[in-house]
Amino acid sequence: MDKLIVANWKMNGNSAKVAEDLALYALNPATNKPNVVLALPVLYLPIARQILDKAPAKLGLASQDVSKFASYGAYTGEVSSNMLQEFGVGYSIIGHSERRMFLHESTHTLVKKIDAAIMSGIIPIFCIGEEKAVRNSGKYIEVLTEQLELLHQIEVPVKELVVSYEPFWSIGTGVLPSNDEILEIMNLIHTFVQNYLPRAKVTVLYGGSVTGTNAKEILSMPEVGGVLVGGTSLNVTDFVAICSYI
Ligand code: PGA
Numbered sequence: 689m690d691k692l693i694v695a696n697w698k699m700n701g702n703s704a705k706v707a708e709d710l711a712l713y714a715l716n717p718a719t720n721k722p723n724v725v726l727a728l729p730v731l732y733l734p735i736a737r738q739i740l741d742k743a744p745a746k747l748g749l750a751s752q753d754v755s756k757f758a759s760y761g762a763y764t765g766e767v768s769s770n771m772l773q774e775f776g777v778g779y780s781i782i783g784h785s786e787r788r789m790f791l792h793e794s795t796h797t798l799v800k801k802i803d804a805a806i807m808s809g810i811i812p813i814f815c816i817g818e819e820k821a822v823r824n825s826g827k828y829i830e831v832l833t834e835q836l837e838l839l840h841q842i843e844v845p846v847k848e849l850v851v852s853y854e855p856f857w858s859i860g861t862g863v864l865p866s867n868d869e870i871l872e873i874m875n876l877i878h879t880f881v882q883n884y885l886p887r888a889k890v891t892v893l894y895g896g897s898v899t900g901t902n903a904k905e906i907l908s909m910p911e912v913g914g915v916l917v918g919g920t921s922l923n924v925t926d927f928v929a930i931c932s933y934i
Pocket of ligand 1: 696854858859860861862895896897898916917918919920
C-alpha cells in the first residue's frame, strides 16, 4: 500500500510561496502523487486548487481544521466541510495538539468535526499524542487509548480514516521517539481500529520532527503508514527528499 505524506504548513507561507512550491511539486515525480497531501492555511486552498488543476497535478489537499458545524449556517468565522469539499479538499487534520492546547478543543468538538468531515466525503486525519510528563509517568498507553476511545462516539459510518500519532514532546523539538517507541504506539492504534472499525480503511501516521534525514528509516517500518511533516515541509528540498521515499 502506498504510504501517505502530509505536509502541515501550520500558520506559515504566503500566496507567492504557495504558487512557487506547488508549481515545483506538480512537475516533480517525487511529489506529484495522490498520496502526497498539502495541508495549507485555509485561505490558500482555493489558490492551490487552481494551480493543481491547471498543471494538472495529482497532489492532494488538506485543511488544518474544519468546523464542527456541518454544511451552512449562522456560525461567524467558521469554514464548513462542505465548503472545503467544494475546493477538492480530500483530508482535514482534526485534533492537532496545537489546537487541543491553544484553542482548548474538547472531545465533543473533535467528534463533531470528524462527523462533519466524513459527511462531506473528507477523510479525517485524527491526531493523538501525549505530553512529556505523561510519557515519563508511564501512563501514556492509558492516555492515548482514552484519546482513541473518542472514535466510539462517531455517529456516521466510517469508510476511511487516518490516525496520526504525534507525541507533543517531539513536535518542533528535533527529539524523536525510538523506533521501538513508535512501533509500540503504531501497534496500539492498529489493534484499536481493527477491533473497533474492522471494515474501515485506516492509515496510521507518525508525526513529530520528521526530516529529510530521518524520514527514510521511519517510513521503512511496515507498521508506519506514512508521516505528517510540520516544519520541514516548508523547505522544498527537504520535503522532496521525504516524498522520494514513498
Ligand atoms: P514538526 O511538526 O514536524 O514541526 O515537528 C509535526 C506536527 O505538528 O505534526
